[in-house]
Amino acid sequence: MSAPSExxxxxxxxxxxxxxxxxxxxxxALRRRARLLVEGDALVLVEDGVAGARVPIADLVPGHAxxxxxxxxxxxxxxxxxxxxxxVPPALRARLPGAVRYxxxxxxxxxxxxxxxxxAVAAVVVVIVLRTPAMVARLVPASVERQLGExxxxxxxxxxxxxxxxxxxxxxxxxxxxxxxxxxxxDVVKLPMVNAVTLPGGRIVVFDGLIQAARSPDEVAGVVxxxxxxxxxxxxxxxxxxxxxxxxxxxxxxxxxxxxxxxILATAxxxxxxxxxxxxxxxxxxxxxxxxxxxxxxFDRLGRGGPGKAERMLAYLATHPVSADRARRFxxxxxxxxxxxxxxxxxxxxxxxxxxGDTDRIDWRF
Amino acid sequence: xxxxxxxxxxxxxxxxxxQDYAPIAFTNLLLTIVTLGIYSFWGRARTRRYLWSRTIFIxxxxxxxxxxxxxxxxxxxxxxxxxxxxxxxxxxxxxxLMRGHQGAAALLVGVLYLIALFxxxxxxxxxxxxxxxxxxxxxxxxxxxxxxxxxGWSWFWRSLVATLTAYLMMPWSMARLWNERWNTxxxxxxxxxxxxxxxxxxxxxxLFYLAPVVLFFAILAMIAIGIGAGMxxxxxxxxxxxxxxxxxxxxxxxxxxxxxFGVLGVIAAAFFSAFFREAVGATSLGDLEFGFExxxxxxxxxxxxNYALVIFTFGVGYIFVPYRNWxxxxxxxxxxxxxxxxxxxxxxxxxxxxxxxxxxxFDVGAF
Ligand SMILES: [Zn+2]
Numbered sequence: 001m002s003a004p005s006e007x008x009x010x011x012x013x014x015x016x017x018x019x020x021x022x023x024x025x026x027x028x029a030l031r032r033r034a035r036l037l038v039e040g041d042a043l044v045l046v047e048d049g050v051a052g053a054r055v056p057i058a059d060l061v062p063g064h065a066x067x068x069x070x071x072x073x074x075x076x077x078x079x080x081x082x083x084x085x086x087x088v089p090p091a092l093r094a095r096l097p098g099a100v101r102y103x104x105x106x107x108x109x110x111x112x113x114x115x116x117x118x119x120a121v122a123a124v125v126v127v128i129v130l131r132t133p134a135m136v137a138r139l140v141p142a143s144v145e146r147q148l149g150e151x152x153x154x155x156x157x158x159x160x161x162x163x164x165x166x167x168x169x170x171x172x173x174x175x176x177x178x179x180x181x182x183x184x185x186x187d188v189v190k191l192p193m194v195n196a197v198t199l200p201g202g203r204i205v206v207f208d209g210l211i212q213a214a215r216s217p218d219e220v221a222g223v224v225x226x227x228x229x230x231x232x233x234x235x236x237x238x239x240x241x242x243x244x245x246x247x248x249x250x251x252x253x254x255x256x257x258x259x260x261x262x263x264i265l266a267t268a269x270x271x272x273x274x275x276x277x278x279x280x281x282x283x284x285x286x287x288x289x290x291x292x293x294x295x296x297x298x299f300d301r302l303g304r305g306g307p308g309k310a311e312r313m314l315a316y317l318a319t320h321p322v323s324a325d326r327a328r329r330f331x332x333x334x335x336x337x338x339x340x341x342x343x344x345x346x347x348x349x350x351x352x353x354x355x356x357g358d359t360d361r362i363d364w365r366f
Numbered sequence: 367x368x369x370x371x372x373x374x375x376x377x378x379x380x381x382x383x384x385q386d387y388a389p390i391a392f393t394n395l396l397l398t399i400v401t402l403g404i405y406s407f408w409g410r411a412r413t414r415r416y417l418w419s420r421t422i423f424i425x426x427x428x429x430x431x432x433x434x435x436x437x438x439x440x441x442x443x444x445x446x447x448x449x450x451x452x453x454x455x456x457x458x459x460x461x462x463l464m465r466g467h468q469g470a471a472a473l474l475v476g477v478l479y480l481i482a483l484f485x486x487x488x489x490x491x492x493x494x495x496x497x498x499x500x501x502x503x504x505x506x507x508x509x510x511x512x513x514x515x516x517x518g519w520s521w522f523w524r525s526l527v528a529t530l531t532a533y534l535m536m537p538w539s540m541a542r543l544w545n546e547r548w549n550t551x552x553x554x555x556x557x558x559x560x561x562x563x564x565x566x567x568x569x570x571x572x573l574f575y576l577a578p579v580v581l582f583f584a585i586l587a588m589i590a591i592g593i594g595a596g597m598x599x600x601x602x603x604x605x606x607x608x609x610x611x612x613x614x615x616x617x618x619x620x621x622x623x624x625x626x627f628g629v630l631g632v633i634a635a636a637f638f639s640a641f642f643r644e645a646v647g648a649t650s651l652g653d654l655e656f657g658f659e660x661x662x663x664x665x666x667x668x669x670x671x672n673y674a675l676v677i678f679t680f681g682v683g684y685i686f687v688p689y690r691n692w693x694x695x696x697x698x699x700x701x702x703x704x705x706x707x708x709x710x711x712x713x714x715x716x717x718x719x720x721x722x723x724x725x726x727x728f729d730v731g732a733f
Contacts, residue, residue, distance in 0.1 A: 022426075024505030029554060029710035031426065031504060066390060066412060067419040067429070079505035079712055081429075102397065102412070111393060119400040126402070151458060 019089050021045070026079025036082065038095060045082070057095060065099040072096065133241035137234040142202070145237050149201020160187030161208065166354025169347040173217065176342055177225050177288050184231070186224060190355040194302070196223050198230040200240060208355045214298065217343035217351065221288075222281060222295025222330065229280030235273045278326055282333045291339040296330035303327070377701035380693050382420035384686060390416050391685040407441065408434025410688075417692045423503055424705065431507070432500035436719070448485065452478070480522070487521025488514045491547060492718065498551055499717045504707065506554035509715030520546055537564040537571045537641070544645045553651055555711045562648035570640045574633045581629060585622050592618060635665040646699070652710075657700035668694050 018037040023045055024030070034045040034052075042054040055074060063071030070088045074080040088096065101107055106114040161167075166188070174186045185203045192209040199205060204227040206220070214220045230236060285292050303324065343351060394409030411434040418430035455478060462471045491514030498508030521543055528539040541564040548560040592615070639662045646658035660668075672690060675683035 026505045027712050029504035029506045029705075029707045031707070063429075064412075064415050064419075066416045068427075071429075078431075078717075079502060079507060081502075081505050102393065102408070106397065111397075115396055115400050118397065118405075122400055122402045 018046075019092055020085055022081075022083040022085060023047075024079060024081045026074075026077050026081070034082075036092075038092065043082075057097075060097055062097040062099050065101040070099065129245040130242065133238045133245060136241055137238035140234070140237055145234070146201040148237075148240075149199055149203065152200050160189045160205070161355035163350070163354045163356050165350035166352075166356070169343060169351040170354060172347060173221060173343055173351065174224065177221055177284050177290065178228050179288075181228070184228065188354050196227050198227045198236050200236050202231040202236070204228070204231065211352060211354070213301075216294050217341060217348045218290055218294035219298040220351070221290050221342035222285060222292060222298065225281035225284040226277050228284060229277030230273070232280060233273065233276055235277065238273070239270065274326075278329060282330060286333065286335070288342075289339055290342045292330040292333050296327040296334075299327040299330070300324075377424055378696050378699045379422040380420060380696040381422060382417065382689070382693060384689060386420075387413075387416060387686070387689050391689070395682075395685050404438070405434075407437035410434070410437060413688055417689065418501065421692075421696050423701075426504060429502040430500055431502050432496070439719075452482075483525055484518045484522045487525075488518035490521065491517040494547060494551065496718050498553065499713075499715070503553075504710070505712075506710060507713050507717070508551065508553040509713045509717060510551045511715050512550045517543075517546060517550070533575070537567050540564070540641060541567070541645065545648075548649055552713060552715065554713050555709070556652040558649060558651050560645070560649040562645040566644050567637065567640045570637045574630075574637045577630060577633045581626055585626065588618075588622070631669065632662070632666055635669065636662040639665050650703075652705065653703040654705055655702045657702065658698055659700055660694070660698040664694070664698065 018035050021034055021036045023032045023034045025032075032045075032047055034047045037044045037046060037051075038057075039054065041058065042056050043060075044054055045052040059075040061073040061075055063073065070084040072082050102111065102114070108114075109117065170186060170188060174181075174184055178184060186206065187203070188206050188208055188211060191207045193207045194209045194213045196204065196206040196210055204224065206224065206227075210223065211220060214223075281295075282292060285295070341348075390412055394405070394412060397405040398409055411430070411432055414430040414432065418428040421428045455474070459471055459474055462474065491510075491512070495510040495512075495514065498510070501508055524539040524543055528534075528536045541562040544562050545560045548558045551558045639660055642658045642660065646656050649656045668690065672687050675686060675690070
């Protein structure tokens with residue numbers, strides 16, 4: 001039992017300036033029925049005619065509105081409670097702090113205004129997270145990106161196909177498309193997927209499946225030029241930064257909601273990167289006097305899906321969404337003439353045989 | 367409610383309704399979306415506040431005193447100390463694999479798995495401690511004097527033993543861990559006691575253990591019969607089968623799939639219902655004995671209901687799943703005996719500062 005206070009004068013109070021409450025003192029589990037009276041800026045709990053200690057109203061901690069019944073705690077006294085059995089008398093309610101419902105900010109602003117404000121902030125944050133990687137990626141030194149690439153993918157692709165004539169043809173092709181890039185690394189790996197990727201660190205890896213699926217060196221040239229676009233725009237670094245930013249930002253969302261949103265935002269943006277890489281590729285091809293028409297035809301073929309090779313074709317579609325628009329863009333960039341093949345017929349044959357002597361060098365053992 | 371019509375009133379009663387909870391669920395969803403998920407911690411606290419406040423034990427309701435901020439801080443800490451390092455290690459692992467050092471990669475994965483196993487044990491302990499410490503009844507809260515490290519080790523080696531014995535010792539591991547967890551918990555001045563045994567649930571476990579094998583061979587036999595029938599119907603190997611046969615086979619495949627997981631699900635529910643009856647029934651607090659009365663079909667109804675709720679509302683119904691789970695839990699929870707109110711005093715355990723962050727990180731349940 002709580003000790004009766006010394007100055008307990010509050011007996012015989014009028015019934016309308018108080019209320020009947022249940023009281024727990026937070027020390028024992030005893031449930032007490034008490035009469036609650038207001039004395040100035042404090043409350044007094046009267047039990048069996050004996051008044052307890054004065055409780056400053058300012059120290060009351062309001063309970064939650066969802067709890068169903070009005071309830072108050074006391075600052076610094078865990079477990080101390082007064083619970084109103086019925087509705088709080090209006091005169092008393094005006095003196096007591098209001099209940100909390102959603103949490104601080106939302107309660108202060110009101111649900112709808114808070115939701116609107118949060119949505120606006122969220123939109124700004126998403127835009128920042130989507131846009132900053134592009135700027136930050138350009139600030140990351142090339143050496144750091146190369147180091148990151150080494151950590152993530154090791155020398156994958158560097159142990160590519162080794163046929164000497166084929167490698168010479170590949171070097172010729174790369175130099176033909178982009179003569180100003182002495183450090184450009186392009187490799188072919190013996191994997192059957194129709195695909196080409198740019199790895200972190202700016203290394204381009206073309207899969208042998210793509211070379212076999214191509215009908216002319218100009219088609220390979222178009223794909224490699226597109227990947228060079230990714231290298232120049234630091235798209236891989238940007239993508240890594242964006243993925244990281246989004247996963248931190250959306251990490252708080254419950255499992256799959258965050259996952260979906262992340263994927264949607266990431267792919268929505270990579271279309272933009274694809275379009276820019278295409279623009280760069282078109283410029284490279286024009287400078288190199290390689291016709292863009294075969295590349296357009298190649299995209300058309302991919303879009304239709306090769307006969308019986310659907311799943312291999314899909315590899316390129318998954319990483320580089322092919323649309324009719326992309327093919328059209330390459331086609332429209334074509335000039336009247338003045339084009340020369342990207343490689344001479346003999347070199348093209350050598351490139352097609354670049355993996356001739358190689359077995360599957362990458363062991364996908366796990 | 368049926369509770370009121372019984373001659374003997376139940377110690378635990380749940381007075382919530384889904385109509386009452388719906389405004390909370392939908393505003394939580396709205397605020398979670400517009401804050402890119404950050405509000406979900408406050409939303410979860412709000413949901414618990416509602417569920418606890420509608421739960422009556424003997425003569426008064428429970429109160430949830432945990433806050434969204436605690437859960438948020440717990441999540442941030444778990445992210446900094448566990449998710450981020452694991453993510454970086456994962457990045458390194460990718461590089462190691464790409465370089466072709468499969469041995470090193472396997473070793474790294476193995477070590478990571480063992481560390482994670484230990485941490486999950488600690489997380490489960492701390493989640494239960496956190497929930498008890500934020501549960502108030504008659505102004506009294508629960509808690510534990512332990513930090514969960516000892517439990518983490520126990521969880522670690524018992525889980526390993528269970529795995530190494532081809533999961534045959536799983537019931538033993540589960541029962542012992544339940545006891546170990548609850549025997550260090552208290553509510554106010556009273557200590558929980560639990561002596562759950564694995565022997566009573568082992569039969570049901572063997573049913574669960576052997577069912578996939580039996581089902582697998584049964585389905586194999588059915589397929590053999592199906593192929594036999596197909597041959598008789600004149601399908602030649604090599605020639606494309608008629609469209610009707612393909613559709614029939616596809617439908618049969620789906621049916622087999624549903625039967626396989628349906629039967630397995632029911633058997634799993636049979637095991638879990640037996641385990642919970644044993645474990646909760648072996649737990650006591652002072653003079654209070656607990657019991658859990660859900661039968662296998664109750665569990666099946668809960669899970670089927672939850673799945674249907676999520677699927678037929680395209681996922682939105684997910685916001686009602688915590689409500690359904692809690693209502694199920696409380697409506698089947700029983701208590702016998704008495705609480706000596708005048709000797710029950712406030713818990714002297716240290717209340718943990720933050721929420722279930724680590725548990726969130728590993729995405730496992732608390733009880
Ligand atoms: Zn691309």
